[in-house]
Every structure is written in structure tokens, then in C-alpha cells.
Amino acid sequence: MPALEMAQESGKIVSWLKKEGDVISKGEPLLEVETDKAVVEVEASADGVLAGVKSHEGDVVPVGVTIAWIVAAGEQPPAESATAAPAARKTTEQPASAAPANVPTSGQAETAGPADGPRISPKARRLAKERGVDISRIRGSGPDGTISSEDVLAAAKAPAVSAPAALSSVARLMAERTTQSWTEVPHFFLVRDIDAGALLQSREQLAPAIERDRGVKVTHTDLLVALTARVLKKHPKMNASWAGNGIRLNPNVNMSVAMAVTDGVVGAVIPNADAASLADIALQRRDLSERARSGRLKPADVTGGTFTITNLGMYNVDAFNAIIAPPQAAILAVGRIADRVVPLNGQPGVRPMMTLTLSSDHRVVDGAQAAIFLNDLAEAIRAAGEWLGEN
Numbered sequence: 001m002p003a004l005e006m007a008q009e010s011g012k013i014v015s016w017l018k019k020e021g022d023v024i025s026k027g028e029p030l031l032e033v034e035t036d037k038a039v040v041e042v043e044a045s046a047d048g049v050l051a052g053v054k055s056h057e058g059d060v061v062p063v064g065v066t067i068a069w070i071v072a073a074g075e076q077p078p079a080e081s082a083t084a085a086p087a088a089r090k091t092t093e094q095p096a097s098a099a100p101a102n103v104p105t106s107g108q109a110e111t112a113g114p115a116d117g118p119r120i121s122p123k124a125r126r127l128a129k130e131r132g133v134d135i136s137r138i139r140g141s142g143p144d145g146t147i148s149s150e151d152v153l154a155a156a157k158a159p160a161v162s163a164p165a166a167l168s169s170v171a172r173l174m175a176e177r178t179t180q181s182w183t184e185v186p187h188f189f190l191v192r193d194i195d196a197g198a199l200l201q202s203r204e205q206l207a208p209a210i211e212r213d214r215g216v217k218v219t220h221t222d223l224l225v226a227l228t229a230r231v232l233k234k235h236p237k238m239n240a241s242w243a244g245n246g247i248r249l250n251p252n253v254n255m256s257v258a259m260a261v262t263d264g265v266v267g268a269v270i271p272n273a274d275a276a277s278l279a280d281i282a283l284q285r286r287d288l289s290e291r292a293r294s295g296r297l298k299p300a301d302v303t304g305g306t307f308t309i310t311n312l313g314m315y316n317v318d319a320f321n322a323i324i325a326p327p328q329a330a331i332l333a334v335g336r337i338a339d340r341v342v343p344l345n346g347q348p349g350v351r352p353m354m355t356l357t358l359s360s361d362h363r364v365v366d367g368a369q370a371a372i373f374l375n376d377l378a379e380a381i382r383a384a385g386e387w388l389g390e391n
Contacts, residue, residue, distance in 0.1 A: 001033070001055075001061040001062060001063050001064060001065050001067055002033075002042055002063070003063045003064075004033060004035050004040060004042070004299035004303075009062065009063060010060050010061060010062045010063060011033040011034065011035055011060070011061060011063065012033065012034040012035075012058070012059070012060045012061075013031060013032075013033060013034075013055055013056065013057055013058065013059050013061065013067065014031075014032040014033060014034050014039055014057065015031065015032045015057055016030070016031045016053070016056075016057065017029050017030055017031055017032065017041070018030055018031070018044075018050050019050070020050055020051060020052075020053045020068075021049065021050065021051070022049070022050050023048075023049055023073075024044045024047070024048065024049070024050055024070065025044065025047050026043075026044055026045065026046050026047050027043050027044065028043060028044045029041045029042075029043055029044075029296065030042055030043060030044045030050070031067075032295075034173060035299070038173065038266055038297070038299075038302040039173065040297055040298060040299045040301075040302065041295065041296055041297070041298065043298075044070060045070065046070050047070075048070040048071055048072055048073070048075075049070070049071050049072070049073055049075075050068060050069075050070060051068070051069050051070070051071045051075075051076070051077045052068055052069040052071075052077030052078070053067070053068040054066060054067055054068060055067040055068070118135055118136065118138065118140060118145070118147055119140065119142075119144060119145060119146040119147065120135055120140070120146065120147040121142075121146065121147070121148060121149065123149045124147050124148055124149045124151065124152045127149050127152045127153065127156075128147075128152045128155075131152070131156040132156075133152050133155050133156050135147060135152070137155070138151050138152065138155050139151075171263040171264045173264070174264040174265060177325070177326075178323050180326070181323050181324050181325065181326050182323055184326075185242075185324050185326060185361050185363075186361065186362040186363060187323070187324060187359050187360070187361070187362070188359075188360055188362050188367060188370075189321050189357055189358065189359055189360075190357070190358045190360070190367070190370055190371055190374050191319065191355060191356070191357050191358075192355070192356050192357075192358075192374050192375075192378055193353055193354075193355050194353065194354055194355075194356060194378050194381055194382070195342075195351050195352070195353060195381075195382060196337045196352045196353060196354045196381065197351060197352055198381065198382050198383060198384045198385060199220065199223055199224075199337075199354075199381055199384050200337065200352055201384075201385065202223060202384040202385045202388055202389075203218055203220065203223060205385065206218065206278060206388060206389075210278065210279045210282060213279070214279045214282070214283060216279070216282045216283050216286050217282070217286075218278065218279075218282045219282070219285070220311070220313065220334075220337065221257065221285065221309065221311045221334075222278060222281050222282040222285055223278065223384060223388065224309055224311070224332075224334060224381075225255045225257060225270060225273055225281050225285070225309055226273065226276070226278050226281050226387075226388055227377065227380045227381060227384060227387055227388070228255065228307070228309060228332060228377060229253045229255050229273035229274040229276075229307075230274050230380065230387060231373065231376050231377045231380050232253045232274065232306075232307055232373075233253060233274050234376060235369070235372070235373040235376070236249050236250075237249075237329065237364060237365045237369055238307065238329060238330050238360075238365060238369070238370065238373045239253055239306045239307055239329070240306075240329050240364050240365075241306065241327035241328060241329060241364075242326065242327050242329065242361055242363050242364050243327065247363075247364050248327075250306040252271065252272055252304075252306065253272065253273055253274040253306060253307070254269050254270070254271045254272065254273065254304050254305050254306045254307075255269070255270045255273040255305070255306075255307060255308075255309065256268065256269050256270075256305030256306075256307065256308040256309070256325065256328070257269075257270065257285060257288070257308070257309055257310075258308060258309070258310035258311075258322075259288065259289055259292045259293075261292050261293060261295070262293075262295075265310075266292055266297065266302055267302060267305055267308055267325055268285075268288035268289070268292055268297065268301050268302060269288075269300075269301060269302060269303065269304055269305040270284045270285065270288070271304065278388055288301055305325070305328060306328060307328060307329075307330060307331070307332075308322075308324075308325050308328060308330075308331040308332070309331070309332050309334065310322050310331060310332070310333050310334065311333075311334040312333070312334070312335065312336075313334055313335055313336035313337060313354065314336070315336075316336055317335055317336060318335045318336060318338070318355060319333070319335040319355035319357055320333050320335065320357065321333060321357055321359060322357065322359050323359065324359050324360075324361055326361075328361075329360060329361045329364035329365055330358060330359060330360045330361065330364075330365070330370070331358075331359045332356060332357070332358055332359075332377075333356070333357040333358075333359065334354065334356060335354055335355040335356070335357075336354065337352050337353070337354045338352070338353065338354070339351070339352055339353070340353040356374065356377070356378075358370055358373070358374050
């Protein structure tokens with residue numbers, strides 16, 4: 001079991017992407033492992049054949065413990081590995097010498113059934129098979145709970161009840177983390193309406209050259225990541241983390257961008273975003289987004305974030321409150337850019353506006369500190385061209 005992040009003690013195997021006996025290449029996705037932060041792919045560390053798989057889906061394994069071997073063609077894994085795997089498997093076979101249970105006699109023909117199944121009459125069993133009724137879900141009305149043909153007919157007419165949907169590992173992990181954050185982190189929220197005219201203008205001016213030279217489209221999120229990262233350099237408390245018993249100032253500004261995946265949301269990290277050009281940020285964001293959608297994020301892609309941006313503007317959301325991703329101190333929620341009537345020099349006018357909502361951890365920053373940061377960010381957005389013109 002590899003160490004995928006700092007202070008990791010164990011990992012849970014979500015799924016094997018290869019099966020025992022498969023030929024694999026170094027760097028090829030091998031299995032999915034769940035850590036405290038995310039579900040990530042683990043790549044094969046060498047060329048060879050997957051053998052001696054000791055741990056299976058659902059197993060929680062300490063870091064450093066052998067879960068399988070990669071061997072050369074024709075090579076066998078160590079004997080202890082080869083014998084450990086079968087021992088871990090559960091068998092449902094009955095010994096050959098075991099006597100069949102519940103063998104019907106002439107007086108039992110109407111109620112005969114398997115020892116571990118419901119008692120059911122032959123006619124009812126035939127009807128259940130014809131109508132696709134699951135007899136294990138029927139409560140028999142006959143003697144000793146025997147299922148009759150009437151019970152089967154009633155079950156066939158009853159509306160089907162769907163079983164609760166299984167929660168995927170990503171969704172379960174997200175549910176656990178957001179619940180923990182909401183119940184343990186003292187959130188407070190600041191809201192600011194901002195004129196996004198300069199942001200739109202900067203995108204129009206800078207995006208064509210970047211798309212031509214680097215082959216990537218620049219989004220509003222890219223611009224906001226670049227601006228926010230630069231403003232964070234002036235506000236180290238907003239870029240800090242709660243370390244359990246105090247505040248830890250982070251030396252680097254690593255921007256985490258919330259990205260939607262099939263069953264939830266992951267925070268993909270753009271490291272040292274304050275020093276990265278707008279083009280580099282756009283390229284990294286696109287790469288992370290593509291790999292997030294295909295489930296190919298690596299451990300380094302989701303660790304080390306110091307501040308998060310989550311943008312729902314593309315879904316026509318005006319404003320929302322976001323939940324902090326511990327141990328980060330804050331998260332910025334971005335709404336859509338839309339024309340609104342606002343006062344301009346004492347007169348009503350129409351401007352492209354957007355709403356920013358800053359969620360902060362009151363253990364790390366107070367209201368005044370967060371307000372000053374948000375004000376500086378608003379000023380940076382109003383002067384986006386000056387901040388980003390050289391990038």
C-alpha cells in the first residue's frame with residue numbers, strides 16, 4: 001500500500017483495474033485507493049504480471065503492507081503471498097459429505113424449500129418464476145410462514161420498491177468531509193457584489209493570444225484563480241491552515257479548484273498559482289479537469305491546496321455559500337456574471353455583475369481580516385487588466 005499523502009496511515013482499496021495474471025506496463029493505472037482526501041488511481045511501478053493479490057475491494061490496508069506483486073513472466077510471487085490470498089477468500093461451498101437439508105417427504109411436498117430459503121409451495125414457486133417475483137421479499141401467509149400462490153400473485157401486483165442507491169466511494173467521502181467541516185469548523189460568510197466588466201474585457205484581450213499560442217481556452221475561473229492567488233500573497237492568514245492546536249502559515253499559494261465528477265466534487269490543485277502565468281494556469285486547469293472527469297487524478301493533484309475557488313456561474317447560479325475544505329482557512333464561491341441595474345454616478349445603469357461569497361474559518365481569521373482580503377480582491381478584479389496584462 002503506497003503512501004499517497006502526508007501523514008497517511010492506511011488506504012482503502014476501492015477497485016482493482018487489473019486482475020491477477022494480467023500483463024501490465026509501468027505507469028499504467030493499476031487500482032483505485034481511497035485516502036482521507038480523495039479516491040485516486042495508483043499506477044503500476046514496473047512492467048510485469050500482476051500476481052499474488054492479497055488485498056481486495058473494501059480492504060483497509062496499512063501503508064507499506066504488501067497488497068500484490070508485480071513479477072516477471074513465468075515468475076511466481078513469494079510463497080507467503082501465494083498462500084495468503086486464498087485464505088482470505090470466503091467460500092460458500094458445502095462439504096460433499098453434507099446431507100441435503102430439508103428433503104421433502106410425502107407429507108411435506110407443499111411446503112418444501114431450501115434450508116436457508118423461504119418455505120414455498122411448488123405452485124407458488126412456479127408462479128414466482130413465471131412472473132419474475134423475488135420470493136425472498138415475500139412474507140408467507142400460510143402455516144409456518146409458507147408462501148402460497150396467492151402471496152406470489154399479490155406481490156406481482158404490488159408496485160416495485162427500488163432499493164436505496166449505493167453510495168460511491170467519491171460521494172461517500174465527500175459526504176463525510178463536508179459533514180465534518182460543517183459541524184467542526186466555525187464558518188462565517190461575507191458577500192460582495194462586484195462589477196465584472198474589467199474581468200470580461202481582460203478575457204477578451206488576453207484569451208485569443210493564449211489560445212493561439214498555447215492551444216487552450218481561458219475561462220473566467222482561470223482569471224479568478226490568477227487574481228485570487230496574487231491577492232493572497234498580501235493576506236497570509238487567508239492562505240493559512242488550522243493545524244488542530246494553532247494556525248499554520250503556508251509558504252506557497254496552492255489554489256484548489258472545485259471540479260464536478262460523476263458522483264461528487266473534487267478539489268484539484270494548481271501549485272504556486274501566484275507565480276504562474278494565466279496561460280499556465282489555464283493549461284493546468286484544463287488538464288486537471290479532463291483527468292478528473294475520466295477518474296485519472298493522481299495523489300499530487302488533490303493534495304496541498306491552501307485556498308479553494310468554486311464556481312457555479314456556468315450553471316446560472318447567482319450566489320451560494322460554500323463549505324470550507326479543512327485544513328484550509330477559506331473558500332470563495334463564485335456566481336454567474338449577469339447584467340443588473342446598478343447606480344452609476346447617481347443614475348441607474350446596466351453593468352455585468354457577479355456575486356462573490358467568502359466562507360472563512362473563524363479560528364484562523366476574523367471578520368475584519370476577511371473583509372479586507374475580499375475588498376482587495378474586488379479591487380484586483382476591477383483592475384484585472386493591470387494585474388494580468390503581463391501574464
